[in-house]
Amino acid sequence: MGDENPVKIPHSPTFGECLRIEPCKLYEAIVIIKWPDEEKYNTSAMGLRVGNNEMIYLHPYLDTDTYELLSNPVVELITINFTDDVEIFAIAALSGLQSGSAVEELDHSSLTIKEGYGFLKNSQTMILGKINHRNQKFTLKYDGSSFDDVNLVTTEFPVTFEIERLKVFQSSTVSQPVNRGDNLALEAIVYASKIPAIQKQANSFQKVHELVDKVRGFQHDIRRFSASRRALTVCNIIDNFLDKTLAKPH
Incomplete structure (x- = not known):
């Protein structure tokens, strides 16, 4: 992770506030999943949303290794990593697509591996999450008052994975100014x-x-x-x- 002694954030209703994440908005993160029965880790760049219930919702592309892993009932835990390193996003998003085998997008020198799951070293916030629901439809309703002619916006996502946060860590690494x-x-x-x-x-x-x-x-x-x-x-x-x-x- 970003340092050797990250600070654990208590499991609390202020989760979104701690991460400065607003409900229902789309955020980009790095998702890391261990391949079953192998010491290899799938790394993907993925958009996510946090619902009003503070569950995390992922919407992966179909026909990708990440989708297959999230759908596999053997896989229970994943990590979600927030970083400002766009090079990591490029490698995670554009390599290892649809390989069907345990190809690693990042080598282990980029990860901190603990108890069978991997965190991205170069990240400011890291979440250990448990997959609660797989391949469900997710209907998102949120205040659309900023739009001209509607007050409520409804969006349906046909393929969604619901993630419950188990632990949240924050690194002492300082994020870079927006460039x-x-x-x-x-x-x-x-x-x-x-x-x-x-x-x-x-x-x-x-x-x-x-x-x-x-x-x-x-x-x-x-x-x-x-x-x-x-x-x-x-x-x-x-x-x-x-x-x-x-x-x-x-």
Whole structure:
């Protein structure tokens, strides 16, 4: 983890406040799951929401190793890690897709492994969670007063995993100030990670082309405006990912 003696946050109703997470909003995190019967760990970048009941809800892409692991009843515990390192997000999101075997996106030097589960060392907040419900529909209702013509917004997610937090740790590692290049890099990663799923759809050429254009636009702005080493490294990772993904027959 970020340091040798992280501070444990008590299991309390102030969970969201401790993490500065607002209910129902989408946050990006790194999810780490141990492969059953192997000392190997699947690492994925994933959006999550915290419900008003303070449960955590994950919505993974289908046909991914992460989805298969979350669906496996043998798998009970996962860790959720919040980091500002966009290079970690790029590696976790764009490597090891749909391998069907215990491929590790990150080597063990990037992890702290304790009692059969792994935490990301370079993270500010770490959650040990238990999978409560698998493959359920989740209907999200939240105040939409900031929108022009509605006061209540309802969104349904067909594939959802409900996670109960067991322990929460915070590192003494100080997060870096928000950098425009890093924000653009995260957006580029999110759009690039959608491409393999879109490619499986019928008549996907136009959609894939639009996604690639969005990603290239983010990369252009990163290289134009940002001197962030991490963001520029992410651009190279995305280039390699697109070269491999777009070259595959579909």
